Amino acid sequence: MPRVAALLAAGAGTRFQGSEHKLLATLKGRPLWEWALHEVQAAGFDHVIVVTGPAELPWPAHAVVRHNDAWATGQASSVQVAVRVARELGAHAVTIGLADQPFVTAAAWRAVADAPAEARIVIATYDEVPGPNPVRLHQEVWPLLPTAGDEGARGVIRAHPEWVYPVACVGSVADIDTLEDLDRWNH
Numbered sequence: 001m002p003r004v005a006a007l008l009a010a011g012a013g014t015r016f017q018g019s020e021h022k023l024l025a026t027l028k029g030r031p032l033w034e035w036a037l038h039e040v041q042a043a044g045f046d047h048v049i050v051v052t053g054p055a056e057l058p059w060p061a062h063a064v065v066r067h068n069d070a071w072a073t074g075q076a077s078s079v080q081v082a083v084r085v086a087r088e089l090g091a092h093a094v095t096i097g098l099a100d101q102p103f104v105t106a107a108a109w110r111a112v113a114d115a116p117a118e119a120r121i122v123i124a125t126y127d128e129v130p131g132p133n134p135v136r137l138h139q140e141v142w143p144l145l146p147t148a149g150d151e152g153a154r155g156v157i158r159a160h161p162e163w164v165y166p167v168a169c170v171g172s173v174a175d176i177d178t179l180e181d182l183d184r185w186n187h
Contacts, residue, residue: 001090001092002046002047002089002090002091003045003046004048004049005049005094005095006082006085006095007048007049007050008075008079008082008097008098008152009098010053010067010075010077010081011071011078013054013055013100013177015177015178016179016182017179018182022100022177026186027182027185027186028186032102032182033055035102036101036104037050037059039104040106042106043106044106044110045113047064047089048063049063049065049089050066051067051081052065052067053071053072066085068081074149074150075149075150075151076147076148076149076151079096079145080147083142083145087139092117092138093136093138094137095135096133096136096152097109098175100175100176101133102176103173103174104169104172105171107170107171108124108131108169108171109134111124112169113136115136116165119165120137120140120160120164121153121165122135122136122166123157123164123165123166123167125166125168125169126169126170132154132157132173133173141153141156
């Protein structure tokens, strides 16, 4: 089975009031999206899917880049793109994270991906607090994921807590949503 990850980079970034899309903003000398991509690639997946939206980003040739034409409808449509491509690649699970979370480490991506294969939903925890990213979703869960709205797997996780397998991870799920967030992490 191929190990497949998906990095969602299709959000509008509406809370970020900068002159450019937040994923293009510079964090400690590099564009924000590069931090997340570097970590997921370092985790050793067979395929890394990048789901894109309004921001034109220079993704590397070895990433499986798919544009989400419905990006403005919310995160659910991006998750659906990731699942569709994972299925096309022959995966039985996909590990998903967000491009605006630069501090999710390669070790966290690996820990979630390497959880027992029979786990339906695997979530990262940080200091015993659910992250929830990255999250690994087994193909049994895919038909239950929302197709519209700004929610990924949270509804399925709430409806089926017995399916959730938490994994202790290092790193942080702090995200960059505003100019103030960016400024705080740059200093």
